[in-house]
Amino acid sequence: MHAATFFDGEGWRDGILELVDGRMLLSDATPAHDLPRLDGVIVGGFTDHHVHLQLVDRTLLHGSALGRVIDLGANPTVIAAYADAARFVSVAGAPSLNERQDAAPRPHNQQHDTVPRSLSERSQTKRPHPVAVEFAGAFLTPVGGYPSDRDWAPEGSFREIAASAAADSAVAEMADAGASCIKVASNADAGPVFTDDLFRAIVDAASARGLPVVAHAQGSGEAQRVARLGAARLAHAPFTERLEDAEIATQAASVAWISTLSIHDGGTPDERDTLATVVDNVRRFHAAGGTVLYGTDMGNGPTPVGLNPNELAALRDAGITGTALLRALAPQDPRDTESTLFRLPGTDADPALARPLTSADLKAMT
Structure with a gap:
C-alpha cells in the first residue's frame, strides 16, 4: 500500500x-x-x-490521456456502435492501460465494431482500456442549415427540421439511440437558423427526455439568443463578437461553454483577431464564475486525437489554470475501478504531462 494524493473532480485529496x-x-x-x-x-x-469521431482515427484515443469523449455530431447509428463497443470492452474486463502498457489497439476499418456475444468471447477480449464515448447523435438544423451543405458531414449526421413535429421525432430518435445530449446548429454565418419558437420546441422535446441542448452558435447575436432560448451548453465559446459584460454575467449563471479555442489559431490576421476575441470572452466568463469545459472540436482540421496542448495553452491564456483547468478537463474519478489512473509530477503540473500509472511506479518505491 502507498499513500497517494489524487484529484476527486473538485480538489486534491x-x-x-x-x-x-x-x-x-x-x-x-x-x-x-x-x-x-x-x-x-x-x-x-x-x-x-x-x-x-467519424472524422478521426478513433483507435488513437486508446493511447491518450483521455478517459471520455462527447461526440457532438455524427450518424447516430455509427456513433452508438462506437459507444457500445467501448462500453462492451469495459464490462468484459479487458485489461486497463495501468495493467497492460505493452498492449496495442486492435485495428479498425472505420466500420462498426463487431461485438462478441458470448461470455467466453468477452473474457478473451484483449484491448487497452477503452475511452468512454457519449454522444449527441445527428445535428438538428433548419432545412438548408449548417452543416447540411458541408462535404465533411458524414452521411446521416444531420436532420433538417422544418416543424415542431419533426423536432419531436428527431429528438426521440437521438434519445432512443442512446444520446446524452442534443446538438442544435444555429450558424447564421452559414445559412438559416431556427426561429425562436422552433428552437424552444427542440429544447422542450429534449427536456422531456432529460437531455440538455448543446448549441453551435455562430453569427452576430446567436450565442446570446440560444442561451436565452434554453441551450444548456455552447458547443464553442462565443467567438463571433465580444460579448458585453452584462451578457457574460447572465450566461455565467445559466450556460456552460465548451472551449474549442485552438481551432481559431490559424495564423492569419482575421484568425488572430477571432482568437483574441474568444479568449477575452472566456477570460471574463470564467472570472464571472461561468463553467468552462475543455473541448477541442476534434476532427475540425488536423487536431490531435488525444489531449490537445494548444487548447490547454489557450485556456491558460484565458486565466484558467491549476485546479480550475483540471475541473475544465473533468477527469474521471480515479476511485472508480473502471478508470485508468494517470500520474502527474505535482498538483500544479501541466495536464499534458499525465502518464499512465503502472505497477512499476509502486515497485520502484518498495
Missing part, C-alpha cells in the same frame, strides 16, 4: 493506493502517517467535451 491481483486500486481511506507515499499525484482520464 489523500487516499491509499493498493496493488491487488495485478490491478491498482485507489480508495479515499486516510493513509497512516508512516505509509510510503507515491511520488507525484493521481488523476483519472480527462474529458474532451467536443469531438467528431
Whole structure:
C-alpha cells in the first residue's frame, strides 16, 4: 500500500493506493502517517467535451490521456456502435492501460465494431482500456442549415427540421439511440437558423427526455439568443463578437461553454483577431464564475486525437489554470475501478504531462 494524493473532480485529496491481483486500486481511506507515499499525484482520464469521431482515427484515443469523449455530431447509428463497443470492452474486463502498457489497439476499418456475444468471447477480449464515448447523435438544423451543405458531414449526421413535429421525432430518435445530449446548429454565418419558437420546441422535446441542448452558435447575436432560448451548453465559446459584460454575467449563471479555442489559431490576421476575441470572452466568463469545459472540436482540421496542448495553452491564456483547468478537463474519478489512473509530477503540473500509472511506479518505491 502507498499513500497517494489524487484529484476527486473538485480538489486534491489523500487516499491509499493498493496493488491487488495485478490491478491498482485507489480508495479515499486516510493513509497512516508512516505509509510510503507515491511520488507525484493521481488523476483519472480527462474529458474532451467536443469531438467528431467519424472524422478521426478513433483507435488513437486508446493511447491518450483521455478517459471520455462527447461526440457532438455524427450518424447516430455509427456513433452508438462506437459507444457500445467501448462500453462492451469495459464490462468484459479487458485489461486497463495501468495493467497492460505493452498492449496495442486492435485495428479498425472505420466500420462498426463487431461485438462478441458470448461470455467466453468477452473474457478473451484483449484491448487497452477503452475511452468512454457519449454522444449527441445527428445535428438538428433548419432545412438548408449548417452543416447540411458541408462535404465533411458524414452521411446521416444531420436532420433538417422544418416543424415542431419533426423536432419531436428527431429528438426521440437521438434519445432512443442512446444520446446524452442534443446538438442544435444555429450558424447564421452559414445559412438559416431556427426561429425562436422552433428552437424552444427542440429544447422542450429534449427536456422531456432529460437531455440538455448543446448549441453551435455562430453569427452576430446567436450565442446570446440560444442561451436565452434554453441551450444548456455552447458547443464553442462565443467567438463571433465580444460579448458585453452584462451578457457574460447572465450566461455565467445559466450556460456552460465548451472551449474549442485552438481551432481559431490559424495564423492569419482575421484568425488572430477571432482568437483574441474568444479568449477575452472566456477570460471574463470564467472570472464571472461561468463553467468552462475543455473541448477541442476534434476532427475540425488536423487536431490531435488525444489531449490537445494548444487548447490547454489557450485556456491558460484565458486565466484558467491549476485546479480550475483540471475541473475544465473533468477527469474521471480515479476511485472508480473502471478508470485508468494517470500520474502527474505535482498538483500544479501541466495536464499534458499525465502518464499512465503502472505497477512499476509502486515497485520502484518498495
